[in-house]
Amino acid sequence: MRNVHIAVAVAAGLALGAAACSDPDDSEKKADSKNAKHIAFFGFAKANSFTVATFDGVKQQAGKDGGTAEFFDSNFDAQAQVRQIQDAVTSKRFGVFIVQANDGTAVLPAVKTAVRNGIAVVVQFTPVGPRYDTDQPQVPGTVSLVDVPTRNGRRLGELGADACRSRDLKPCKVAYLEGLKTLPLDNARTNAVVGALKSTPGVEVVARVEGGYTRDSGRKAMQDVLQAHPDVQVVLGSSQALFGAEGVAKGKKISYIANGASRQAVSAVREGRWYGLPYLPVRTAGAKAAELGLAKAAGRNVPAATDMASLVPDEGKLTKSTLAASGITGEYDE
Incomplete structure (x- = not known):
């Protein structure tokens, strides 16, 4: 992705x-x-x-x-x-x-x-x-x-809102590291993510920056976010971007929600470093x-049509609490 x-x-x-x-x-x-x-x-x-x-x-x-x-x-x-x-x-x-x-x-x-x-x-x-x-x-x-990009975005946003609720944060300051602004597909996903977040009471989307799909682009995006919003509490983005972002934000209590399904991303959720992810096999x-x-x-x-999310239970919305019972480990390495 x-x-x-x-x-x-x-x-x-x-x-x-x-x-x-x-x-x-x-x-x-x-x-x-x-x-x-x-x-x-x-x-x-x-x-x-x-x-x-x-x-x-x-x-x-x-x-x-x-x-x-x-x-x-x-x-x-x-x-x-x-x-x-x-x-x-x-x-x-x-x-x-x-x-x-x-x-x-x-x-x-x-x-x-x-x-x-x-x-x-x-x-x-x-x-x-x-x-x-x-x-x-x-x-x-x-x-x-x-x-489906809009459904994927909705799941990602819902997991972000769940992370806010799990910490009882009011207001809950959220940053979204978007994919690529040049892509219509990513723009459709972004609108769905932000829509799901903004429809949740107490959630405030404080930043939307291009995080892309590499560790380097995620690192740069997180630097920009922290400069403007050092008190950000929840960050969403591609798994690659988040691996870069978490290195920049060491020592801060941030809940991460990843869009990706690598073994490393699944492990980050299992370990509790990340809150969750929409998983795809x-x-x-x-x-x-x-x-x-x-x-x-x-x-x-x-x-004629199959939604990839239908290949896993509950549309693949994984958190630490649901991961153990799922048996999911991931099917590729970053």
Whole structure:
């Protein structure tokens, strides 16, 4: 969920849209059967542990089903990812695409072209399309397995409010280390987080700064927060950002709520260093995406939409008190 520095070129998007519209055959074609079990995985970046764990699940499931999987590394660049999807369609080497969209709007034309060419497309983790409040496919013919950003934001905000209540803080001063302000997806999540916090009596959102998805960006964000609000009591952000933030705030009694599901983040909650997190089984979700894509490529019926949060009980809202009974340890390392 993570590390996404994205600059989308409008001209490139328009060019792709024109190319997609110029396809003389708008009916769905059938993919080459000999490539039906070859999966192209379009991930955020190979440098991102979350993405690598997802691909591990994809690759493992592909192997079980007699298929293969190849990682296309866009390095968090939306324009590069669009080109990769286009080139993979042209190559006719793959029967399945699994797309972790850096920018769900930018990839729309390329994803539509893939569907028209008979490729089974699974939209994984981030929605493809302009809406960030639904798990339903926004491109007809695709399969959706996403973590709905607004629902994720609501869970994150609710955990923040719970942390305030657990300490009986009135007022409770909260800072949110947002993802990336350039991303529509992160902006939708931020609105949901802040909405959940502000709807809770006694909670005061004193700071909203860009925390990003690295320890360094979290460290810088926390420095800015503490300079303006040294009495902040609850801090929310990506798990990577919080690992940087807590180092800056040593000695302060702060409740942390992380958006991330690594083994290290889960351990921080278990140890009581962090209050909680909305948990997602990342490797399991990657395997599920491969299973759905391969089944669709084989002509079998599969669910059109699955919310990733449904893969774990109680939408994955973990705290120290609920973690022990869950048996959850995390599925990847930071």
